[in-house]
Amino acid sequence: MPLVRKFNREDLEKVHEIASLSLKERYPKELYLSIKRAWREGFLVADVGGNLAGFICGIKEENMMSRILMLAVHPLYRNRSIGSELLKNFIEVSSRSGFNSVILEVRVSNTQTIGFYQKRGFQIIDRLDSFYTDGEDGYKMIRYL
Ligand SMILES: CC(C)(COP(=O)(O)OP(=O)(O)OC[C@H]1O[C@@H](n2cnc3c(N)ncnc32)[C@H](O)[C@@H]1OP(=O)(O)O)[C@@H](O)C(=O)NCCC(=O)NCCS
Structure with missing residues (x-):
């Protein structure tokens, strides 16, 4: 099982690389930092033996909703339940924060x-x-939720 923890500034390069490998949209690195500033608890990374294998990030919306902006797992780490663990943790954080639903x-x-x-x-x-x-x-x- 991966260690799921909050995103840090030091994770930025790796998160950007995984997003580039996994998602069709292209995002500037600054975007990740502004997502972190907006809702730190909603930006999580999966660490497997010291390697960053995937991440999930989201924001708080109106009407007690959270919204997943990105979920990506490095291609070499897929089908090992890392995406499921990240999603589960994001849902738990949303629940604890009092949200009644998650959208994406x-x-x-x-x-x-x-x-x-x-x-x-x-x-x-x-x-x-x-x-x-x-x-x-x-x-x-x-x-x-
Ligand atoms: C979607 C994504 C995040 C899933 O990540 P992942 O780590 O591969 O996800 P999981 O391993 O938890 O689950 C994937 C599947 O593998 C299966 N699986 C999990 N562990 C497994 C294992 N040890 N062996 C074989 N299969 C396994 C799961 O059952 C799951 O299948 P299911 O959906 O039919 O249940 C990943 O494929 C990805 O980054 N895709 C590209 C980016 C993307 O599309 N993001 C979403 C945009 S909104």
């Missing part, structure tokens, strides 16, 4: 990840036209 957006083509979320209690509640910068639609998903 995912590309409609990302069927494997949509299934991953559905198996873990999320359901699709909306389709978002041209949500991504390349014009692809997204699904909005929610898990009630």
Whole structure:
């Protein structure tokens, strides 16, 4: 099992690398630091034997919701339950913070990840036209806590 802990400034390079390897969108490094400043408890990393294997980050929304902005596991560490552990910890933090649901957006083509979320209690509640910068639609998903 990975050690799941809060993101630190020293994790920035590795988090940026994992995001670049895993996600189609490109983000500036400064974005991760502003996410950390906005809600430190909602930015978690998975450490496997001293190596940073994945991360999850999110923000607080209105109406007692938290929102996952990114979840990514390094390709070499996938299918070892690291994504599940990160998601579980994010849900626990959201619960402890008094939120009543967790929302996220995912590309409609990302069927494997949509299934991953559905198996873990999320359901699709909306389709978002041209949500991504390349014009692809997204699904909005929610898990009630
Ligand atoms: C989605 C993502 C974070 C999942 O991370 P992960 O660490 O591979 O996730 P897990 O290992 O917990 O679960 C993946 C699957 O492997 C299975 N699995 C878990 N441990 C396993 C093991 N030891 N051996 C074989 N399979 C295993 C799980 O059952 C799960 O399958 P399921 O969804 O059918 O239950 C990862 O694939 C990723 O980074 N994808 C690219 C980025 C992305 O799409 N992010 C989401 C954008 S919103």
